[in-house]
Amino acid sequence: MKFIEEVVVEEFLPTFRSMLAGELRERGLTQSEVAELLGISQSAVSKYAHGDVDINDAVADDERVRETVERLADGLETGDMSRVQALVEAEILIRKLERGDLLANLHEAAFPPLSDHEGPLDIHDPEGDLRTTERVLSSVRRGVRTLENTSGFAALIPAVGSNLVEALPDADGIDDVAAIPGRILDIKGQATVPGDPEFGVSEHVASVLLAARAAGSDARAALNVRYDEDVVAKLDAAGYETVEFDAEADVESAIAEALESNPQPDVLYQTGGFGIEPVVYLLGADAGVVVGTVRDLV
Structure with missing residues (x-):
């Protein structure tokens, strides 16, 4: 596990400080003055001056880094910028470069599992895409583990x-729906899961969920189970709202019509058609809620 803070410390800061120390020295400041302004030792300034610090070329060549270094050097040398302001300006640049930018790219290179995430990386955003997608994948993963250990689910x-x-x-x-690649199958009475959840790998159940959401449902998760009258009767008896839709019509329009009188069902089902297996779809706020419904059926 590699934290982006480690990338900042190991890759960005040595390069940034070296560049800033060099700019200040070029403006005639002594090593002692540079050390005081940057809050580092004179020996560190000497290392920067003699090229004894590893430089990250991607950081050094970034126009925004160079511009910030020059602006800070000008301000610190003239006294127009305090050391606190210089620190704030540097921190603002770091936060910017961490949001799907230079430092995010260096972080991805240092920690390859991040490359599985599609879209810009903002590791610190609590509501960002990365955290949201990982939470959804984790929710499905936990739900599947529970299903595997739920006696009677395979049936x-x-x-x-x-x-x-x-x-x-x-x-x-x-592509915005996480699911199990392939299907969960009943193999000799055991629910068998072929792989870890991914986005964009379910057309059938995902389409039903998306159609329900388009028709006004707040559900974000779904699971399909076999249909028979007893299954629907058990769900009704347990207090779940069940709604039937036409299996032979277009899924989106059929579900939209079915949800006109009740846009927030807990269960959708269809009783089959020519070449179409009857199926029950359990809906819920997340995968854990849907799996909880299964426990009322077994």
Whole structure:
């Protein structure tokens, strides 16, 4: 595990300080004066001056870094900028470069698992894409583990297989829905999961979830199980809101019509059609809620 703060300390700061120390020395300041302004030792300034510090070329060549270094050097040399202001300006630059920018790229190179994330990286944003997607994947992962250990779940898996899916808060397509690649299958009475959850790998269950959301449902997760009258009756008896839709119509329009009278069902189901297996879809706020519904069926 590699923290972005380590990248800042190991890659950015030595280069930035070396550049700033060099600019100040070029403006005629002594090593002692530079050391005092930067809050470092004279020996450190000497190392910077003699090139005894490893320089990161990507940082040194960045125009924004060079501009900031020159601006800070001018301000510190003339006294127009205090050391506190210089620190604040440097911190602002660091935060900017961490948000899907230079430092985020260096972080990704230092910690390759980050490359699996599509889109800009902002490791510090608590509501950012990276944290949100990882939370959704974690939710599905936990839900699947629970299903694997739920006695009787395998008997609820339909012939086409099951899938547990969860959508991002602003999902507008299957690429924004995490699911199990392939399907969860009943193999000799055991629910078998082929791999870890990914985004964009479910068309069927994800499409049903997205159609329900488009029709007004607040659900962000879904799981399909086999249909029979007893399953629906158990759900009704347990207090779940169940709504039937037409399996042979277009999924989006069929679900929109079914949800006209009740846009917040807990369960959607269809009783099959020509070449179409009947299926029940459990809906919920997240994967854990949906898995909890399964426990009311077994």
